[in-house]
Amino acid sequence: MASSLWKLCNFTLNTQVSSPLCGAVRNGHHIRGVPPGIAKSLKQKQEEWNYKDPSIHFRVDISLPPSRLSRTEQLEERLKFIKAQKKNPEVEKLAREKKLLIDLDEVKKEWEKTSGPYHIKQIADHYGIFEHLYGDAYFYPRVPLDITYDVEEGKLPVYFGNTVKPLEAKSKPEVAFESDGDSLWTLVLTNPDGHFTEPNSEYVHWFIGNIPGNKVGEGETIVEYLQPFPPKGTGYQRLVFVLYKQEKPLDFSNFKRDGPCLTLSERTFSTYNFYKHLQDHLTPAGLAFFNSIWDSSLKEFYHKVLNMKEPIFEYDFPPPFIRKQEWFPLRKPFNLYMDKYRDPKQINKEFLMRKLKNVHPFQPTPPPLPYPMAQYWDGYVPMWLKTEITKSRLNMKTFQTTPFRIRFRIPSTREQKPTNNSKWPCCKVDKPEVEFITALVFLLPTMILFHPILSIVTCVLEIILHSWVHKKNKTLRDGTFYYKSPLHGIVKEFCGRCKDQQTKDKITKIQDMRNNKMQRYELEYIKSMVT
Amino acid sequence: MFNLRNGSKLANNLLKSRQTSTSAPQNDISPVFTNRNPRNLEKLRIGYKPDGYHVDNPGKRYWHKLELKSSGRYVTATISHFQNGEVVKASTLEWAIKKLLYRTLDTSAYVNLGRVLADRCLQSGIIEVDCTIEPPIPNGKVAQFLKAVEDGGVVLKEPPQYKPSRPWDQFRPEKPWEVTE
Numbered sequence: 001m002a003s004s005l006w007k008l009c010n011f012t013l014n015t016q017v018s019s020p021l022c023g024a025v026r027n028g029h030h031i032r033g034v035p036p037g038i039a040k041s042l043k044q045k046q047e048e049w050n051y052k053d054p055s056i057h058f059r060v061d062i063s064l065p066p067s068r069l070s071r072t073e074q075l076e077e078r079l080k081f082i083k084a085q086k087k088n089p090e091v092e093k094l095a096r097e098k099k100l101l102i103d104l105d106e107v108k109k110e111w112e113k114t115s116g117p118y119h120i121k122q123i124a125d126h127y128g129i130f131e132h133l134y135g136d137a138y139f140y141p142r143v144p145l146d147i148t149y150d151v152e153e154g155k156l157p158v159y160f161g162n163t164v165k166p167l168e169a170k171s172k173p174e175v176a177f178e179s180d181g182d183s184l185w186t187l188v189l190t191n192p193d194g195h196f197t198e199p200n201s202e203y204v205h206w207f208i209g210n211i212p213g214n215k216v217g218e219g220e221t222i223v224e225y226l227q228p229f230p231p232k233g234t235g236y237q238r239l240v241f242v243l244y245k246q247e248k249p250l251d252f253s254n255f256k257r258d259g260p261c262l263t264l265s266e267r268t269f270s271t272y273n274f275y276k277h278l279q280d281h282l283t284p285a286g287l288a289f290f291n292s293i294w295d296s297s298l299k300e301f302y303h304k305v306l307n308m309k310e311p312i313f314e315y316d317f318p319p320p321f322i323r324k325q326e327w328f329p330l331r332k333p334f335n336l337y338m339d340k341y342r343d344p345k346q347i348n349k350e351f352l353m354r355k356l357k358n359v360h361p362f363q364p365t366p367p368p369l370p371y372p373m374a375q376y377w378d379g380y381v382p383m384w385l386k387t388e389i390t391k392s393r394l395n396m397k398t399f400q401t402t403p404f405r406i407r408f409r410i411p412s413t414r415e416q417k418p419t420n421n422s423k424w425p426c427c428k429v430d431k432p433e434v435e436f437i438t439a440l441v442f443l444l445p446t447m448i449l450f451h452p453i454l455s456i457v458t459c460v461l462e463i464i465l466h467s468w469v470h471k472k473n474k475t476l477r478d479g480t481f482y483y484k485s486p487l488h489g490i491v492k493e494f495c496g497r498c499k500d501q502q503t504k505d506k507i508t509k510i511q512d513m514r515n516n517k518m519q520r521y522e523l524e525y526i527k528s529m530v531t
Numbered sequence: 532m533f534n535l536r537n538g539s540k541l542a543n544n545l546l547k548s549r550q551t552s553t554s555a556p557q558n559d560i561s562p563v564f565t566n567r568n569p570r571n572l573e574k575l576r577i578g579y580k581p582d583g584y585h586v587d588n589p590g591k592r593y594w595h596k597l598e599l600k601s602s603g604r605y606v607t608a609t610i611s612h613f614q615n616g617e618v619v620k621a622s623t624l625e626w627a628i629k630k631l632l633y634r635t636l637d638t639s640a641y642v643n644l645g646r647v648l649a650d651r652c653l654q655s656g657i658i659e660v661d662c663t664i665e666p667p668i669p670n671g672k673v674a675q676f677l678k679a680v681e682d683g684g685v686v687l688k689e690p691p692q693y694k695p696s697r698p699w700d701q702f703r704p705e706k707p708w709e710v711t712e
Contacts, residue, residue, distance in 0.1 A: 078630075081630060088633075092633055094633075095632070095637060095639045096633075098639050098675075100633060100642075101639075101642070101643065102628070102632065102646075102647075104650050106631065107631065108650075111627040114626050114627055115625050115627070119620060119651070122617070123618055126615050126618040127570055128567070128569040132567055160654060160655045161570075161657075162655070193567050193568045194566075196559060197560070199564075199565035233533060234566050235566055235568070235571040235708060236566075236568055236570070236571045263558065265558070265559065291574070306558060308558045313564050315577065316534045316563075317695040336699065340698075344698050347698075396701065
């Protein structure tokens with residue numbers, strides 16, 4: 001702002017006459033847009049971007065109703081308790097000596113009755129449980145679930161997101177919850193993350209319906225228990241226990257699976273549809289979930305129980321951004337620049353080949369040089385090659401994927417249309433009309449050489465043969481062996497495809513020449529390095 | 532998200548085995564696997580973590596962060612996520628904790644709050660949290676709170692985000708999910 005004002009003031013002055021009079025003008029330092037104090041901060045902008053209309057994006061509470069307690073009664077009771085606590089000399093003494101350690105189990109028991117459901121809902125939201133199971137609905141788990149797996153060291157409880165490995169969850173857990181004798185319950189264990197074919201589906205791992213009271217063993221088993229089996233490389237999967245309260249005995253024959261049910265497609269499940277189907281008679285009451293990650297015991301499980309090969313996955317990172325190749329990249333080290341546009345597989349292959357060059361199957365590998373850097377540089381070596389050779393001598397890791405063998409590739413307009421067959425790329429001239437015109441052009445010289453009728457016959461025959469040869473060559477895989485028509489030498493002058501091929505060959509020849517040059521350079525230095 | 536290693540090979544083999552044996556259970560696998568768990572990538576240390584700007588105050592680069600607030604009567608400790616906000620909470624205001632304390636703001640309240648928070652963190656699968664709280668007095672209330680959290684099994688330091696190495700990088704750090712005990 002200031003500099004532009006200054007410019008405006010000095011507009012009429014002649015700078016050529018007396019430049020010091022005009023003062024210095026700083027270019028290129030302006031505040032663009034609204035100044036910081038007034039403009040929106042990133043946080044405000046993000047809030048604006050992430051704004052959701054509450055009339056459309058609202059969530060529905062489907063939980064059991066909270067127990068109705070008189071607030072005044074509760075307060076009176078609590079006040080009484082606290083007063084008694086304050087008068088307790090033992091607690092006071094411990095607190096003043098900073099030795100008061102409260103019992104965590106007792107805290108948890110009371111927490112489950114008071115703020116527990118709200119906290120569990122919060123953490124379940126954090127893990128995206130409701131979003132993936134119920135869409136826009138959520139619930140407060142008012143019935144505390146006590147689920148424990150038997151492991152060698154003792155018992156492993158399931159809380160709200162702790163990790164339980166597949167080996168520890170091999171057999172079905174013990175489930176306990178508080179209930180009066182005559183109510184009916186349903187327990188479902190689902191995995192929203194592990195489906196092998198449909199990413200938005202779940203696998204049901206355990207399904208027990210019509211549980212009388214809290215006796216889970218007496219319930220009707222709809223789907224047998226199956227341990228979690230997160231495949232290697234996919235990370236943590238959530239396994240969610242949901243306890244539903246039933247209003248009457250229900251018929252789950254739609255969801256019934258007989259036997260151990262080891263065909264995974266049969267275990268496909270959608271909590272959303274399940275709940276939608278039975279929402280008049282079911283109310284979600286309890287929630288517990290754990291995370292499970294691959295461990296070595298799963299190999300056997302996949303092979304013996306599921307009877308399939310163990311799948312191994314790898315995270316698909318987004319590829320690094322590499323800008324479009326330029327004809328004249330300025331101020332870029334050319335060798336590193338060129339390497340960026342090569343196929344990394346090819347680079348690795350070349351590296352391996354070079355490494356194996358020095359390896360003899362029956363002789364021991366030569367010992368490494370004691371002073372690899374104390375080598376004589378014979379003659380002129382370009383700087384870039386020096387650094388690359390130095391790196392290779394020092395066994396630096398960059399060498400693994402970016403070796404100094406460079407193939408010059410010319411960025412061309414042709415590359416925009418990738419061809420299927422690299423040996424015989426199908427050219428652009430592929431239309432029959434164009435070939436017809438070239439055929440007419442070819443007719444004239446043959447008319448001069450032969451008898452008119454004979455020339456027409458040979459011309460037609462030659463053209464048919466030539467186009468057939470092209471078609472045949474397109475399907476060839478071996479580049480060293482290909483078909484030619486009898487008058488190929490003459491016809492190729494008129495054929496668009498052949499012309500295209502010729503120019504392509506020229507480019508590859510130039511590339512090969514440069515490539516060979518680089519190889520020679522490099523070979524000499526490898527020789528000098530070893531000897 | 533997750534790509535099958537040797538995907539096409541395995542799929543072919545599966546197809547073959549289906550043609551030959553009919554008694555074995557048939558399990559399809561698609562070459563791309565999607566894990567919907569929103570915390571998965573963070574647990575694998577490859578999830579996005581805000582970097583902040585280099586002139587920012589420390590305490591903006593975290594997945595989960597420990598925060599401690601004390602009012603005139605009560606003290607509250609929370610674990611907040613950089614996107615989801617508050618996820619785990621413990622406060623001496625809660626009846627479950629208040630009931631067993633003598634006072635809600637003394638040292639033993641802070642220590643017990645730390646223990647309860649650590650317990651809840653472990654139960655909800657949060658083992659590592661970022662912490663920028665600097666205790667004003669060494670061995671004071673806050674220091675003892677932090678010590679109680681650490682003793683409870685929560686690590687007060689988060690690992691850095693793993694960023695994939697580019698082909699031209701010199702050093703390639705080990706992939707955290709390939710390390711198994």
